[in-house]
Amino acid sequence: MGLLVLIIVFSCLRPAVFPTYRNAISVLNQISLLxxxxxxxxxxxxxxxxxxxxxxxxxFAGLLVAGLFPIMNxxxxxxxxxxxxxxxGLISGFLxxxxxxxxxxxxxxxSTILTGVAYWYTKGxxxxxxxxxxxxALARNSVxxxxxxxxxxxxxxxxxxxxxxxxxxxxxMYAVGGNREAARYAGVNIPWQRILGFMIxxxxxxxxxxxxxxxxxxxxxxxxxxxxxxxxxAIFLGAATAKLGQFxxxxxxxxxLIMGVALNGMTIxxxxxxxxxxxxxxxxxxxxxxxxxxxxxxx
Amino acid sequence: xxxxxxxxxxGIVKRFAGTLALNRVDFCVQPGEIHALLGQNGAGKSTLIKxxxxxxxxxxxxxxxxxxxxxxxxxxxxHTLGMRFIHQELNLVPWFSVxxxxxxxxVYPRRLRLIDWRTLNAxxxxxxxxxxxxxxxxxxxxxxxxxxxxxxxxxxxxxxxxNLLVMDEPTASLSKRExxxxxxxxxxxxxxxTSVIYISHRLEEVLDLAHHVTVLRDGARVAxxxxxxxxxxxxxxxxxxxxxASRSAVSSDSAPAHCPSAGTPxxxxxxxxxxxxxxxxxxxxxxxxxxxxITGLVxxxxxxxGSAAFGLIRHRGTILVNGxxxxxxxxxxxxxxxxxxxxxxxxxxGVIPNMTLRENVTLPYLRSFCTRGTAVIKKRAERQLxxxxxxxxxxxxxxxxxxxxxLSGGNQQKVVLSRWLHKEHVVMVLDEPTRGIDVGARLEVxxxxxxxxxxxxxxxxxxxxxxxxxxxxxxxxVLREGRLVADLVRQAASAQEVLDYCYGNLAQRLQTT
Numbered sequence: 001m002g003l004l005v006l007i008i009v010f011s012c013l014r015p016a017v018f019p020t021y022r023n024a025i026s027v028l029n030q031i032s033l034l035x036x037x038x039x040x041x042x043x044x045x046x047x048x049x050x051x052x053x054x055x056x057x058x059x060f061a062g063l064l065v066a067g068l069f070p071i072m073n074x075x076x077x078x079x080x081x082x083x084x085x086x087x088x089g090l091i092s093g094f095l096x097x098x099x100x101x102x103x104x105x106x107x108x109x110x111s112t113i114l115t116g117v118a119y120w121y122t123k124g125x126x127x128x129x130x131x132x133x134x135x136x137a138l139a140r141n142s143v144x145x146x147x148x149x150x151x152x153x154x155x156x157x158x159x160x161x162x163x164x165x166x167x168x169x170x171x172x173m174y175a176v177g178g179n180r181e182a183a184r185y186a187g188v189n190i191p192w193q194r195i196l197g198f199m200i201x202x203x204x205x206x207x208x209x210x211x212x213x214x215x216x217x218x219x220x221x222x223x224x225x226x227x228x229x230x231x232x233x234a235i236f237l238g239a240a241t242a243k244l245g246q247f248x249x250x251x252x253x254x255x256x257l258i259m260g261v262a263l264n265g266m267t268i269x270x271x272x273x274x275x276x277x278x279x280x281x282x283x284x285x286x287x288x289x290x291x292x293x294x295x296x297x298x299x
Numbered sequence: 300x301x302x303x304x305x306x307x308x309x310g311i312v313k314r315f316a317g318t319l320a321l322n323r324v325d326f327c328v329q330p331g332e333i334h335a336l337l338g339q340n341g342a343g344k345s346t347l348i349k350x351x352x353x354x355x356x357x358x359x360x361x362x363x364x365x366x367x368x369x370x371x372x373x374x375x376x377x378h379t380l381g382m383r384f385i386h387q388e389l390n391l392v393p394w395f396s397v398x399x400x401x402x403x404x405x406v407y408p409r410r411l412r413l414i415d416w417r418t419l420n421a422x423x424x425x426x427x428x429x430x431x432x433x434x435x436x437x438x439x440x441x442x443x444x445x446x447x448x449x450x451x452x453x454x455x456x457x458x459x460x461x462n463l464l465v466m467d468e469p470t471a472s473l474s475k476r477e478x479x480x481x482x483x484x485x486x487x488x489x490x491x492x493t494s495v496i497y498i499s500h501r502l503e504e505v506l507d508l509a510h511h512v513t514v515l516r517d518g519a520r521v522a523x524x525x526x527x528x529x530x531x532x533x534x535x536x537x538x539x540x541x542x543x544a545s546r547s548a549v550s551s552d553s554a555p556a557h558c559p560s561a562g563t564p565x566x567x568x569x570x571x572x573x574x575x576x577x578x579x580x581x582x583x584x585x586x587x588x589x590x591x592x593i594t595g596l597v598x599x600x601x602x603x604x605g606s607a608a609f610g611l612i613r614h615r616g617t618i619l620v621n622g623x624x625x626x627x628x629x630x631x632x633x634x635x636x637x638x639x640x641x642x643x644x645x646x647x648x649g650v651i652p653n654m655t656l657r658e659n660v661t662l663p664y665l666r667s668f669c670t671r672g673t674a675v676i677k678k679r680a681e682r683q684l685x686x687x688x689x690x691x692x693x694x695x696x697x698x699x700x701x702x703x704x705x706l707s708g709g710n711q712q713k714v715v716l717s718r719w720l721h722k723e724h725v726v727m728v729l730d731e732p733t734r735g736i737d738v739g740a741r742l743e744v745x746x747x748x749x750x751x752x753x754x755x756x757x758x759x760x761x762x763x764x765x766x767x768x769x770x771x772x773x774x775x776x777v778l779r780e781g782r783l784v785a786d787l788v789r790q791a792a793s794a795q796e797v798l799d800y801c802y803g804n805l806a807q808r809l810q811t812t
Binding site for chain 1: 609611629630631633634640642647648649650651652653654658662663665666669673674675676702718
């Protein structure tokens with residue numbers, strides 16, 4: 001609904017530029033990375049946890065992969081970085097689910113540590129040497145006239161959707177989010193489920209960071225930090241689209257699309273960039289409030 | 300007594316959604332009197348107290364306090380009149396000193412706009428001395444035992460001129476020495492003219508301490524007399540409503556309901572099981588097809604025992620399933636031993652309100668709804684099972700996809716039970732399975748439990764409702780303060796006897812086992 005309104009408004013304001021196939025593809029391409037990182041983080045939010053380290057992890061993964069490219073096979077470099085992302089998720093999950101730190105504080109600490117390590121590793125410089133051409137092509141080329149990054153996003157979201165809605169693991173995640181104590185009494189291994197959620201978020205954040213390097217053909221400190229806000233805004237917008245205010249993958253995609261269309265439209269219409277920040281912040285607050293109200297109505 | 304009573308409640312009626320919680324209850328407390336309020340769980344004690352505290356308003360009846368008619372009572376007005384309540388959760392701030400806690404909620408003495416600590420401590424120690432409480436006002440709450448904390452709570456309650464003190468189960472978690480200390484302080488209150496309403500399950504203590512005793516049963520006042528006119532047996536008779544004469548008549552024509560066939564190992568066996576601080580060295584066995592009822596007062600350890608059998612809490616000692624030692628560390632390890640568990644608190648531990656009926660039923664054994672070799676759930680298989688459950692248990696809901704929160708309490712409880720019914724179990728632990736559900740649903744639960752027993756499941760039926768245990772169980776085990784104190788064949792026992800074991804006043808009846 002909101003998406004439709006936005007599209008109509010922007011189409012009326014700039015009929016020559018906004019409602020074109022090219023621009024639609026461009027919006028999809030822009031949100032592809034947001035879609036991936038928000039999709040992974042949805043798994044954590046489903047269980048009532050937060051992961052504030054995703055932005056820093058994306059930055060970290062980008063710097064890591066860019067640093068590894070000159071010294072090893074590019075496939076191995078990417079693989080190693082993704083494994084690293086999963087490991088960071090495992091550590092966050094352990095701190096939260098086993099040690100018992102609140103996920104908010106635990107992942108904030110993790111985020112700060114990752115930022116520190118990233119600066120230490122690069123001394124604040126941008127890395128752009130030794131990035132393979134074929135890797136950069138990932139972000140430039142299309143298959144069936146749809147950008148490869150969009151295909152990757154759709155693939156990841158499809159897998160996440162199936163996992164969350166049609167498998168045992170996903171059902172248990174929703175149960176943990178619905179009533180942790182009751183899930184435990186029904187034999188669900190709560191710590192393991194929560195750790196798994198953080199590992200999924202870690203994997204997706206690392207993948208986002210890696211693909212960001214392909215898009216920018218360089219890795220910069222703080223490059224991925226902005227994903228944190230955008231991802232949460234997208235996820236909560238998505239939850240507000242569902243009847244019960246529950247987090248779900250199609251909603252997250254919808255939220256990412258709304259964010260993408262709004263930002264794209266505002267840029268085309270010529271809204272100054274600082275208004276875009278204000279819009280993002282307001283959207284996050286509104287979306288959280290709306291999904292919260294929906295959820296309360298159930299209980 | 301010609302003195303004006305401190306508190307006079309007459310003809311108090313309170314209804315909750317059609318059920319009568321209090322039925323024309325009269326309740327009078329004199330100045331300087333220790334008045335014990337007794338009754339089983341659900342008798343109406345806490346409803347009566349909550350009316351005094353201004354939390355509930357009564358539907359009918361009058362309240363007079365110090366000779367003045369009270370028209371309406373809010374928590375604030377109740378406080379202004381001088382009524383003070385100490386609940387089981389003491390609500391003390393652990394990192395504040397004793398003095399700060401005593402004065403908390405009142406005006407702190409100040410000098411130059413800063414807190415005047417010397418005056419604060421002096422004021423606090425004046426209160427402590429007045430009631431003979433041997434605690435320094437400077438010590439931190441954290442370092443005090445629960446017993447000492449109760450004394451601080453009393454001092455706080457009476458710091459600002461209270462004249463009626465209500466204490467809810469003050470001695471439930473205290474050691475013997477702490478109890479003695481507490482009771483000494485309570486006795487000293489009457490010299491200052493303070494009236495005390497004292498709620499406790501420990502009957503000897505009540506008879507020793509109180510001047511007057513009021514007993515409630517099923518929302519009505521069944522006795523109100525001087526403590527000196529009562530003994531423990533007449534008290535329990537009042538509480539259960541069974542006259543002493545009929546006590547022994549019930550239990551004569553009995554063979555054990557279930558004779559386990561020799562040779563088969565018991566479904567579940569506790570061998571010296573302890574849970575730290577809660578259960579001490581409990582041993583007994585449950586045969587297949589046997590319904591074993593476990594009862595006891597709050598804090599008797601019955602819930603902990605059930606939780607240990609489902610791997611929810613750590614225990615020492617051995618638990619055997621089908622004659623083999625079972626290592627029950629988590630619920631899933633218990634489920635692997637084919638143990639099922641229905642928890643005590645449905646809302647908190649049982650249901651997932653924002654999930655559908657279908658998802659709630661299939662949660663524990665999701666794997667059995669998956670396509671072979673994968674983890675993908677077949678929703679059609681789930682729906683089919685849930686529809687069967689809805690028919691066989693008569694679960695009333697809009698359909699398999701109805702949100703669980705839209706179901707009534709009784710139906711929600713049936714959902715929690717139905718989770719465990721499509722798999723065969725060796726043992727089923729039911730903790731208060733009929734709490735908060737209506738009479739019809741309760742009978743259905745009983746029927747279901749008997750059916751499961753006939754199918755060979757060993758059932759551990761935990762309940763604090765003795766009548767319920769007597770109705771459903773083949774055998775009754777009584778726990779008191781974490782120890783097994785009685786193991787009775789149901790037909791050979793009376794509710795009275797079971798209650799005596801619960802309260803521990805059985806010295807002369809031990810031979811009946």
